[in-house]
Amino acid sequence: MTRNKGILYLALCAALWSTAGVFIKLIDWNSLVIGGFRSAIAAAVLWIVLWRRGTPRPVWNRSTLLTGLCLGGTTALFVMANKLTTAANAIVLQSANPVFVLLFCAMGRGQRITRRDLTVVAVVMLGVVLFFVDDLSPGGLLGNTVALLSAVLLAAAFLFASSAASLHETMSGVLIGHLLSALIGVPFLFLEPPVFTPVSVGAILFLGVFQLGIPYVLFSYAARVCPPLAISLIGMLEPIFSPIWVAIFVGEIPGPLALTGGVIVIITLCLWCACNARQAGNTGAPS
Template identity: 30%
Template sequence: MSLLASSSFSHNRAVLVMICAATLWSIAGVLTRHLEVARGFEVTFWRSLFAAVFVVGALLWQKRGRAVANVLALGPVGLLSGLMWAVMFCCFMIALTMTTVANTLVVMSISPLLTALLAWALLRQKIAARTWLAIAVAFVGMVWMFVRGMAHVSAGQLLGMGIALGVPLASSINVIVLKKAGARVDLIPAVLVGGLVSALLMLPLSLPMQASAHDIGILAILGFFQLGFPCMLMVAASRSLAAPEIALLALIEVLLGPIWAWLGAGEVPANETLAGGALVVAALVFNELVALRRPANQASAV
């Protein structure tokens, strides 16, 4: 856990950490395809609970006797971040019960645009033209990836997409909170708050529990390695990345999700998925290569 204990990373290392986080997030779809009986609210409950357990263990390992004090030191900003995590945890899984994975992910792809707008409005952060261009190209790629899945959308699926909108909204607010207060407040415990709030909200809706031992094992993997650990990685990486950059790199989750579903659950991606994915990769690579080559005196523009 020494990686998470680092106060800050170099830019390149933070990019790698964020890529690892987004890659771990992307395994949600393929793993849930192998659940036997657990569905909907119960999946959200167990996933959130196991994520909270993982963060508790990580804090006890990293902070030892100071773990409780670290959580109590969150303050209002930390609680706001925790609530945003809870909204993301809940809305993502609820949306998946009401609409397709494709529809959910295409809604999530607006996160970089929302984050850039909030960073510009609230943080007074100058957004470079190449970042706006990367966001636009990545968004086009996301829509292209899922255009086939958007062809026939029912009223129920539209409602699910409306709920999914809570994910990019909460994510964008959370990224701004991380950038605004992350330097003075350790916001990794906020992931714990998010997991606990999400689990408590989903508990009454999950009864009676139906998950088998097989399902509990998969949900534990989801909670530990698809939710708890990568969310902690994102908090750590956010100390060295600009807000729009965090949101752009998070799109790797949307890109890789269909690929894992293809390899692990036999869901063959459409041509639109491959073409749109190529656009997303091009946007991310372009943005990072230009960032690496920018002069030091232009570092304020992201």
Template identity: 40%
Template sequence: MKKERRGTLFVFLAALLYSVGGLCIKVIPWGGMAINGGRTAIALVVIGTYLAVTRHRLKLNRWVLLGALAVFGTNAFFSLANKMTTAANAIVLQFTAPIFVIVFSGVFFRRQPDKLDLGACAAVFGGILFFFLDSLEMGGGAGNAMALLAGVSYAGVFLLNDLPDSDAISSVFWGDVLSALTGLPFLFRETEFTATALVSLVILGAFQVGVAYVLLCIGLKTTPPVTASLISGIEPVLNPVLVAVFYKESVGRFALVGAGIVIASVLVYNVLKSRKSTINSVETV
């Protein structure tokens, strides 16, 4: 149980770091691919240092590569979406990930979600929709499409440890390599390198991508994919709030209600899941 709780904490801390992404991307006056190339190049230094310190050997096989594509897709689509639509739209559509986690788990791993998983998923998703009730635009714009694709890719990230012969941190490393290789050519075309842009890029690369992915990989070792994706519900609450406060992108009056629903849903889900695990452990003994 201690390992499970520590894993949950690491996933939660990763979500907190992810939440600064919207704001930092908004204040950098570059295109989405350029930002993604720069931040993942910096993240590779952080992740490479972690691999060296822990003496973790990199793996590369078809399953690790599949995970790397999920990481790359999440990085790229989210960066593009934040430049093409509002932070609220981008994050709410990306946070369809728990739905896709359940779908992928059922289709590829033959796992049947229980009522608690489905109920929590519905509550969290409903809360996020309520949170962005007055700003969510499902009109089929390119930015919204990118954000939805980020949600599909993000679901793959939560399933990194479930792939056969997989290695989550290796997938993250190679996914960031792909992101850097495809994004840096766009970065070299940019001309406006302000202090704000450079500081924001370092924050994105070192913390929002680098440290956050390391924490997530550690957390996923002991946290089920559906649970992890639901715990990350704090990200779509904090992300647009930070953008609204510091970038002056408005958030509607329903925000507090939606935030309450998301946070309460995640807390109740984890309490009930913990009790259920305890009961099952006692019955097994």
């Protein structure tokens, strides 16, 4: 596993994560129940991978618990934010997580924040804001605060996942996070019992296996070779890919500002990755 392959895995993760919007629209259930079911299925996928690797028992230690708590908390807070503010506000504010990654790396790891990294983070965030500017709203203070907290937890999850001692630990932390999300969401089915139809069952299986389960297996591998900032920035492709699927399957075409923002994000990330790869080649470091 090289860093370049890890970045490719992360881009594939972002593409698969972004299919959530299309398939969630097919399920007429409480959002917490949807989140709980898909996380339970994703946890099963991760456990199967661990079992196939000969390590079926997840590791329970400080690192995996912190990763799991942060991932589970991110999911719960993001669902809450979507109920308390607009979806665009929630996405844009959660997309601030690279800023917190930089801060955590500087404070917790003593890493120097370079001007290039700051510029890339600022430009990518500008692109995301442009992408959703037509739907942004100044209201929903509580929801906006919750969305920002989800960005903080997501940044922390990236740091804990990338600093785990082994792939087994990284995957265990992600598995624990999905188990926590399932524990939070599934009990709500007793308050609002879901109606199981062939379409809803098919959609929730897709969400659990292909939108969360397999991507988080790829994420676990990528986190072994990619630094937290790379994980965070490549993950910003998710909100850009999402409207593409909506345009293809629903017919909703993004406006000019949204398209401009998407192009800015993609070009900036491509240039940043190319620059890092060239720098690694010049120094003889593994890419």
